Amino acid sequence: MFAAVVMLLVPLGLVSAYTGILAWIWTALLAPNTLLYGFMSGVPFNKIIAIVTLLAVFLGREKKDLYLDKALVFLLLFSVAVTISWLGSLDPSAAGDDLYMKVIKIVVLAFTITAVMTTRHRIELAVLVCAVALGYFGVAEGLFSIASGGGHKILGEASIGDNNQLATALLMVAPLVYYLVLRSELAVIRIGLWVVLGLCVVTIVMTFSRGGFLGLLVLAAYLVKNSRKKFLAVFRVALAGILILTLAPSSWFHRLDTIQTADNDGSFMGRVVAWKMSLLIALDHPFFGGGMHAVQHGPVWTHYAPLLPRVNFVETPPPDVHPHAAHSIYFEVLGDLGFTGLALFLAVLVATLLSCRRIYRMSKGHPSLTWAADLARLLQVSIVVYMVTGAALSMAYFEFGYILIAIVSRCRRTVALALEAQAPDELSLIPNRTDPPWRTPAKATPSKPPRWSDRMPARPARWNSQGTERFPGME
Secondary structure, eight states: OHHHHHHHHHHHHHHOHHHHHHHHHHHHHHOGGGGOOGGGGGSOHHHHHHHHHHHHHHHSOSOOOOOOOHHHHHHHHHHHHHHHHHHTOSSOOHHHHHHHHHHHHHHHHHHHHHHHOOSHHHHHHHHHHHHHHHHHHHHHHHHHHHHTTTOOOOOEETTTEEHHHHHHHHHHHHHHHHHHHHHOOOHHHHHHHHHHHHHHHHHHHHTTOHHHHHHHHHHHHHHHHHOSOHHHHHHHHHHHHHHHHHHSOHHHHHHHHTTTTGGGOHHHHHHHHHHHHHHHHHHHSTTTOSSTTGGGSHHHHHHHGGGGGGGOSSOOOOOOSSOOOOOSHHHHHHHHHHHHHHHHHHHHHHHHHHHHHHHHHHHTTOGGGHHHHHHHHHHHHHHHHHHHHGGGSOOTTOHHHHHHHHHHHHHHHHHHHHHHTSOHHHHTTSOOTTSOGGGOOOOOOOOOOOOHHHHSOOOOTTBOTTSOBOOTTOO
């Protein structure tokens, strides 16, 4: 079935560029190769669809909207930093080359989304595809966990990573599923989406990820904060919490107890060692770091292991013989791209969060743009969850994060164009950012034609109401 769907998407990408982008997003997040067997598992579906889509974008007659905003400028500079770092890698390897090509492909996808997905309909289709692709893993793993009575062990997915990274991906997509709940008119679809959301929460819990638990807390807090119906949101969060506390296995609570003793946890302290190694690489190569996943290369790890006492801000055990991943989006970028790359990475994220807030403010007071306000607030939740849970995970080059960045940028552009396209009399009621409130132009009222009596000359003041001339002393 997956093979038939994928083969059908290739000609659709040639017919319509935005259809090709949807297929590109779907194959990037779902990775259908991992779900197929035989020779089909080796077919690079994502690359084929990406090439077909780019041909449709460049050769098709469909109008494109090319623009740059702050987030896209920082993203473009970030890709330049990635290229310079890759060219100056401390230990060039085929794995580093593959990661570099992946990052460049992600950036190309992001810019293609912003140029082609120009309408509300296309933006919401992109949201739907993301929810379907990642929601599949939440539904499948959640059903397995329930059917096994909690005995199913979730190891992760090949296209995403281990159990911790899967939990983060589902936490990021949960706000998008909730957006679809808000915008769906049919009760059957809303019920189905609530089921998907519930199964995603089950999967997050059953990953036994401590970062996933912290992400759930952040997600619940932001959903309550950004909800227009606070009481209903608090009730839903409380109900979900009660169900989790009641149905979760005891081993899950034992796993969470280790959060309080993180300094005695070998897994966590091993991550701190990897953070220190990434910092050492950045201190020696502050501008563009040591190259793609430099900390995971054996020669680089061996070189910096004796220098670990130089950054002894936290007491840690000696490093292992074998290298480890950075286990943090921030230290991952710091070791790979140096302080320049980290600054650009943070600038992209901060600019995206500010764009979400700007979209909400621009859409406020415009009923036709309520969808954009809702989407912006929920996209903001997804980005914040990524920034919090990613602090202990190697997910700096996670494709879904950059897709969200592109959707936020495109949504802001679409809202701005919609406001500009309004009628002049409606636009005059919207204050300019440079104009003070008291200089806001008022809505003009059409003038009425003068009456016949107004065209007559005014009667002199000395004439009384009877038409006789008034003189002093006369009554």
